[in-house]
Amino acid sequence: MIRYPLTWLYVPGDRPHVVAKALAAGADVVVIDLEDAVAPDRKEYARAATVEVLRAHQPVPVHVRVNALDGPWAAADLAALAALPGVSGLRLPKVTSPDQIRQVAVATPLPLYALLESALGIEHAHAIAGAHPSLRGISLGEADLRADLGVRADAGLDWPRSRVVVAARAAGLAPPPQSVHPDIRDLDGLAASCARGRALGFLGRAAIHPRQLPVIERAYLPTPAEIEHAETVVKAAATDQGAQALPDGRFIDAAVVAMARRTLSLARRR
Structure with a gap:
């Protein structure tokens, strides 16, 4: 049986000292973020700092979330990261079509992971999931999806969540991890949300603070x-x-x- 990750810890790419701490925090995968966590005037620095860290192999798998594929920074991100020994995968934000996956797959040999963050992305979930052999997983970006759908209550995301779980399975991909729980102090809420996600078919979860990691792991390990x-x-x-x-x-x-x-x-x- 494949040992799937349960915890994915996001960390801003323009804070290399925080990246260093994240690598030792106990997450199954560390995700260095060049996109939403980095201000526009810090994009170039974040990329350069990330390249410096990932010139060497790391003690845990490291993925990098590049900038939006239709924006001004993505091409430089992909070119800079393609041959680095410390990169285990690329997370592609705001994917809306299978063509985007195929275009990136031509540009890099790295495993790819698609984030679906809009109504259009959800509608194309299965096509995206089966777009290319380099694509190893799909998951939701729920903050952007909430804004796109105008969803206020958590129940409004149940259908997109199930859609992504089914699309991943239908394409032969790993079960998707849950999106982040944005309140790092609300550990009881995180545990309850993880229990709900597990019931829907998710496996593991993205985190934005190390204190969330043991809660996620406990929630997804069997009793x-x-x-x-x-x-x-x-x-x-x-x-x-x-x-x-x-x-x-x-x-x-x-x-x-x-x-x-x-x-x-x-x-x-x-």
């Missing part, structure tokens, strides 16, 4: 009861591969066994 049930299912399947009922009356088949094995794979991260 002792889930692990016990998964072990029971896998043990039963080892003796009888057909559909069957467990002693407690629960019915299992191949799909239930597959979910149990995924649960045990996640449990091994502890």
